[in-house]
Structures are given as C-alpha cells and as structure tokens.
Amino acid sequence: MGRAPCCDKNNVKKGPWSPEEDATLKTYIEKNGTGGNWIALPQKIGLKRCGKSCRLRWLNYLRPNIKHGGFTEEEDNIICSLYISIGSRWSIIAAQLPGRTDNDIKNYWNTRLKKKLLGRRKQSNFSSKDTNNGIEENSYSNALSTSALERLQLHMQLQSLQNPFSFYNNPALWPKLHPIQEKMIHSLQSLNDGSNPVMQNALPNSPHDEQGQKGEFYKPQHDGAKINNPDQVHLLENIPLSNSGVPFVASGSSTNPMHSSLAPRSEAIHVQTNNNVGFQQLGALQNELDEILNNRTMGYVPQEDHDMASGFDCFREMNDSKDSLIWWSNDSDTKSASSNSWESSATPALLTQGMFQDYELGYSL
DNA sequence: AACACGCACAACCGCAGCTAC
C-alpha cells in the first residue's frame, strides 16, 4: 500500500507553464503568500497544477531575485569546492550562492561544470593511452563510483590548481595515511602497475614509502561486517580497539546533521588477501575510497599528535582563517540554510579564499 | 532542406524527514 498521491494526477496539467499560469501564481503569492500549504494553493487560485509543481515553479523561476545562467568564476569555484566536500547536496550549495536555486546549480553542474572540469582532467590524464594487466581504462573507471571518482579527481585537480607547490604536488606535505588506505593504494597501484592514468593522478604515492614512517592508527568506525567473498578478511582484526572495546574513531564529535551526512555510510573495510586481485577487490576498494572521501581519512592520527587537525597542517596553508567555518558548523543553520536558500536574506556566499577550509574541518571530524 | 544529435534548461517523480494529531 503506497502513500496517497499528493494530487489528482488525472486532473492536473503537466509540462511547461504558460505565461498566464505564471502570472496567476506570481500575483497570488506576492499578494497573499503561500498560505503555508502548497497542496491547497492551486485549487485556491484555480490552477490545474499539482501543489508541488507550483512550489517548484515559484522557487525556481518566479520568485524575486532569481539569477539565471551567467555563473561567475567564483561561483564555479564555490560549487566545485562544495561538491567535492559534501557531494550532491545542492540545496546546501545553493545556500551559499544567493539568487541561485538548487535546481539551477544541479543543472549547471551536470551539463557544464562537470564536463568542463573532468573533461579538462581527462584530456591531460588520458593523453597517453595505456592499459594495464588487461584491464581497460574504462573498466577501471567504471569500477569506481562516479561520485567518488569525480570528487577524487576534482579534489586533486583543485588542489593542483589552487597551489601547484602544495600537498598533492609536494610529497613532503602528504599526511601519513591510515594503513588501510595505504594498503588500498598499494593494491590499486599493483593493479594499475603505476600506469593507469586515473589512479596515477587520483592516488598519491604513499608518503610512508617516502618517509619510511609508520604512525599509530585508529580503527575506523564501522557498524558491521560486509564480506561477500570468503577470501576477504577484515583488516580491522589487526587493528587495536580502544579501552572500551569500541573501535577508535576520530577525536571530536558533532551532532551537526551536516557532519553526519558527510559520512553517511559505515561499511566495514575489507580487502582480499589472495593474489587474485580483480574487480571484486575493486568493488571493496571503491567502498573504501568512498569512505575516505566521505570521512577525510577519519580515524587516523599520527602518534605524535592526537589533534586531528594538526596532522594535516598542509591544509592550513590554503586558509588561515577558521572564522568562516561557522557557516556549516552551526547546527541550527544546516536545515534552515537549506530551506531558506531562496530567501532574499540568504546565507552570505563563502569567501573564495576560504573555500578549502572544509577539508580541514573534515579531517577534524 | 531535412534529419540526427547534443546540449541546456525546466519539470516531474519518488523518497525521506518533519510535524501535527
């Protein structure tokens, strides 16, 4: 038994809005407001439209101070940065761009920005066509989730563009990785044999290899095991638990729904231990990659410094100020930022110079 | 000129969360 439809589908007009319909809706809302009930509104004003459709039309097109098209370079940067940080949370991204709607940004991203950025990346990375271990590049790309791959690629790209001398271009600045990540990278590299352009650019060489250091690590948070293959074992078995027996997680906590949304999944980390490395492992690695992207290497703290953020000083160079972190560290604002994205008193746009601060915050979660 | 194709944008759909009862 499904839920009741929000309106009588047979008695509702669909498709593009006519100027008359627009005028009717706009005039009424400007005069009376929505009345707090979108479902009832179309009947009130004699529109044969679904309430949801009216709401969408108003929010995305009719309301005042809407900007269409003409995205600036700064807006591009903000969108990219936020997409990499939080993924396709368009309403939140829209909250940072006054006058922009989530739908607009979503469309802009899907049709232009993504192609512009990933296309540029692809062009540079795939210029030297190569295959490895019989695995085609396309297969490799497909083995990683679109979102994870996109975000990882963009992450790398933006880092490079932002500061060619920092982080990904400077091994000395690379943070020590969680052993799981390290193992993952090794696995990918062995798969890749160092020649796959995607992974070559997506994954830095392990800094441990460079520095010969091994740091103490914490066990990532996990809810339960998910082993699809008997050959898979939990690396977690070899990772010490905290005193309480609860796996260590990153220091610090937050009730901010945004934070929880940054790491929505908590899948057990597992890899294959046999040498028959293949797509099954890729699947597991994909999860781990996604996990890392979502958790920002959550759970790993260098032994000498238990302050998570301090382990990632490399990010500090990008932005000295922490003040503007407030925009999403404020619990109460998360929801309202989303729902009020179209208000004239929309949340101020992020300063471009602070756009990378979320990485640092992410590591601090 | 006609057709195919790709792109950009608008709109729809289904789901999840919230709230009132």
Next chain:
DNA sequence: TGTAGCTGCGGTTGTGCGTGT
C-alpha cells in the same frame, strides 16, 4: 506511539533549441 499529510530534496526525464551532416 503510530499514522497521515506536507515539504524539501536529489535523481531522472522531457522538451526546445542550436549545430553538424
């Protein structure tokens, strides 16, 4: 506490237009 209704969100689809063949 459970349920129904409403809202908001994100993914997907539809449509119109421009461009290439």
